[in-house]
Amino acid sequence: MTEPLICQNYIDGEWLSAASVDTLESRNPALNSELVATFPRSAAIDVDAAVAAARKAYRTWRLVPAPARAEYIFRVGELLVKYKEELAQLMSREMGKPLKEARGDVQEGIDCAFYSAGEGRRLFGQTTPSEMPNKFAMTVRMPIGVCALITPWNFPVAIPCWKIMPALVCGNTVILKPAEDTPACATKLIQIFQEAGLPKGVINLVHGLGEEAGKPLVEHPDVDLVSFTGSSETGAFVGATCGRTHKRVCLEMGGKNAQIVMEDADLELALDGAVWGAFGTSGQRCTATSRLILHRDIKEKFTAMLKERTSKLRLGAGTDPNTDVGPLVNASQLQRVSKYLEIAHQEGAKVLMGGEIAHEEQFQQGYFFRPTILDVTPQMRVAREEIFGPVVTLIEVNSFEEAIAILNDTPYGLSSSIYTRDINRAFVAMRDLEAGITYINGPTIGAEVHLPFGGVKQTGNGHREAGTAVLDVFTEWKTVYVDFSGSLQRAQIDNREAEL
Ligand code: UN1
Numbered sequence: 429m430t431e432p433l434i435c436q437n438y439i440d441g442e443w444l445s446a447a448s449v450d451t452l453e454s455r456n457p458a459l460n461s462e463l464v465a466t467f468p469r470s471a472a473i474d475v476d477a478a479v480a481a482a483r484k485a486y487r488t489w490r491l492v493p494a495p496a497r498a499e500y501i502f503r504v505g506e507l508l509v510k511y512k513e514e515l516a517q518l519m520s521r522e523m524g525k526p527l528k529e530a531r532g533d534v535q536e537g538i539d540c541a542f543y544s545a546g547e548g549r550r551l552f553g554q555t556t557p558s559e560m561p562n563k564f565a566m567t568v569r570m571p572i573g574v575c576a577l578i579t580p581w582n583f584p585v586a587i588p589c590w591k592i593m594p595a596l597v598c599g600n601t602v603i604l605k606p607a608e609d610t611p612a613c614a615t616k617l618i619q620i621f622q623e624a625g626l627p628k629g630v631i632n633l634v635h636g637l638g639e640e641a642g643k644p645l646v647e648h649p650d651v652d653l654v655s656f657t658g659s660s661e662t663g664a665f666v667g668a669t670c671g672r673t674h675k676r677v678c679l680e681m682g683g684k685n686a687q688i689v690m691e692d693a694d695l696e697l698a699l700d701g702a703v704w705g706a707f708g709t710s711g712q713r714c715t716a717t718s719r720l721i722l723h724r725d726i727k728e729k730f731t732a733m734l735k736e737r738t739s740k741l742r743l744g745a746g747t748d749p750n751t752d753v754g755p756l757v758n759a760s761q762l763q764r765v766s767k768y769l770e771i772a773h774q775e776g777a778k779v780l781m782g783g784e785i786a787h788e789e790q791f792q793q794g795y796f797f798r799p800t801i802l803d804v805t806p807q808m809r810v811a812r813e814e815i816f817g818p819v820v821t822l823i824e825v826n827s828f829e830e831a832i833a834i835l836n837d838t839p840y841g842l843s844s845s846i847y848t849r850d851i852n853r854a855f856v857a858m859r860d861l862e863a864g865i866t867y868i869n870g871p872t873i874g875a876e877v878h879l880p881f882g883g884v885k886q887t888g889n890g891h892r893e894a895g896t897a898v899l900d901v902f903t904e905w906k907t908v909y910v911d912f913s914g915s916l917q918r919a920q921i922d923n924r925e926a927e928l
Pocket residue numbers: 536582583657712713714715716872873874875876
C-alpha cells in the first residue's frame with residue numbers, strides 16, 4: 429500500500445500547515461481502510477494569509493506580459509503530460525473513477541493548458557473609429573484581481589485547470605479551495621504549478637471544509653471574484669454573498685440532463701451514448717445523462733437493449749483495469765442515492781435494474797451502488813431532481829414535440845442530446861432545447877476545452893467556462909480613447925454644431 433500523502437496549504441510560495449493542528453482524512457472510496465492523504469483543517473486565519481499573498485503578488489503579476497504569463501501555463505501543460513499516469517492513478521484511488529476516465533480528466537487539464545497558453549498571444553480587444561477627428565478608440569481586457577476558485581471532486585484535475593489557467597493568463601492571482609474529497613489531487617496539481625516556476629503568491633491553495641475555509645474565502649473583502657462549481661445549494665450561498673458584496677461570480681451548478689432517442693435513431697449508437705452518458709464516472713458528472721426520453725415505438729426494444737448492456741457493466745475499484753463503473757465518492761453520496769431509490773419506490777417508479785447498494789464481499793469496504801434503471805413518469809422526483817449517481821430514468825413520449833417539451837421541463841439546463849436521423853428534427857432540437865450544450869447523435873457528456881461550457885436556467889448565472897468565453901469571466905473591459913487633435917473635442921456636441 430502506498431504511504432498516505434501529507435497535504436499542506438500552499439501560500440506565498442510555501443507549503444504550510446494550517447493555524448489549527450487539526451487535520452482531515454481522504455480515504456479510498458473503493459477501499460475505506462486505505463488512507464490516501466491527510467490535509468489541514470484550515471480556517472479564516474489561513475484564508476486571510478492566502479488572500480494577502482495573492483493580493484501582494486497581483487501587483488506585479490498583472491504587469492507581466494500576457495505571452496510571458498502564458499509560457500508558465502505551457503510549462504504546466506508539459507509537466508501534466510509527464511505526470512499524467514501518476515496523477516490518474518492517484519485520482520482513481522482518491523475519488524474512485526476508473527483509470528481510463530482519470531487519464532481523460534488529466535488530459536482535459538493538458539488540453540486546457542495548451543489552449544490557454546495560446547490565448548496569451550491573443551486576448552484580443554477591438555479598435556473602432558471615433559466619431560471625432562484625430563481621435564482613436566479601442567478596448568483592452570484587464571485582469572480582475574484576486575480570484576477565489578472553489579472546485580468539486582468529480583473532475584479533480586480538469587475543473588481546477590479550467591479555472592486556474594485562464595485566470596492566470598488574464599493576469600489575475602488565485603486561491604484554490606478544492607473539495608475535501610480530493611485534497612491529494614489538488615496538492616499534486618499545485619506542486620506542478622510550483623515546478624513550472626510560477627512566482628510566489630500567484631497561485632495559492634487552501635484545504636479544508638466548505639463551512640470553515642470556503643465560506644470565509646467567499647466572504648473575504650479582498651477577494652474580487654469567485655468561480656464556483658458544485659451543488660445548487662452551495663451555489664445559492666456563493667451567489668447571494670457575492671451579490672451582497674459586489675463581487676464578480678461565476679457559478680456552475682446542478683443539472684438534470686436528458687438524451688432523447690427518436691424512433692428513427694440508430695439504436696445501437698444511441699445505446700452506446702446512453703450507457704456512457706448515464707454510467708460514466710458512476711453518473712457523478714454535471715453533464716451525466718439522468719433521463720432517457722424514449723419514443724414509444726422504440727421504447728420496449730431500446731429498454732431491453734439497455735438492460736442487457738447495463739447488466740454486463742463491471743462494478744469495481746477504479747484502479748482495477750477491468751472496472752467499468754467505480755464507487756461513489758463517499759458515504760453521504762451513497763446515502764443520497766439510496767434515499768432517491770426509496771423515493772422512487774414510494775412514488776411507484778419501476779426498478780428495471782439495480783436499485784441497491786452492492787453487498788458482495790468485495791464491495792463491503794467501499795461505496796458501491798449498482799447501475800440502476802428506473803421506469804418513471806415525468807412528475808416523479810427522481811425524474812426532476814439531480815441524483816448524481818449511476819441512476820438513469822426512462823420516460824416514454826409519443827412525439828418529437830413532446831420529447832422536446834419534456835426535456836425542457838426542468839429548472840436546469842446544462843447538457844442535452846438527441847439521437848435521430850432526421851436532419852430537420854436535429855436542427856429544431858439545436859434551436860429549441862433549453863441547455864447550454866446540445867449534442868446531436870452523441871451523449872450528454874464529452875465537452876471539449878476550446879468550446880464554451882456552462883448551462884442556462886438554474887444551472888448557472890449566465891457565464892461560460894472554457895473556450896474564449898471564459899475570458900469574459902476573468903477580465904473586465906477597459907475602453908480607451910486617445911485624442912491626438914491637441915484640442916478639447918466634445919463628443920455628441922462639437923461634431924453637431926454645423927447642424928444648427
Ligand atoms: C462536470 O461534470 O462538471 O463533458 C464536467 C464532460 C466533461 C466535463 C464534465 N468533459 O462530461
